[in-house]
Amino acid sequence: MTKWLTTQYRSFAHAFRGIGLLWSEYHYKIHIVVFFLVVLASAYFCISPLEWSLVLLASGLVLLSEGVNTAVEKTLDRITKNYDSEVKNIKDISAGFTLVSVFIAIVIGLIIFLPKIKVLNLFFCN
8 A cells, every 4th residue: 555655646746747847838837827817807707607617628728738739849859859840740730739729718718708898798689
């Protein structure tokens, strides 16, 4: 049992270290700042539990995809220091995946928050 606990502790320690390493990444910091602004907006507008779920899922998708993108880029940088068009393509695809997740989050945010902004209520039938 003690060995199992030690193994689990080390696994969590490595995972938390990985999260800490992500904090040093510029784009990840931007996503975190936007995430906190979205959380503040969600609290301000008193969104429903379903809306909270969608906001958190969309935000989680963005943060996860940025983490995967960072891991892919760092792995490829470690494999080759020389320019390689295929490596560039893989990095661009990985970055594109992150961008798609950001677009999805923006659309979800617009669907949730636009109707709650009083000035824009003229355009909604609620």
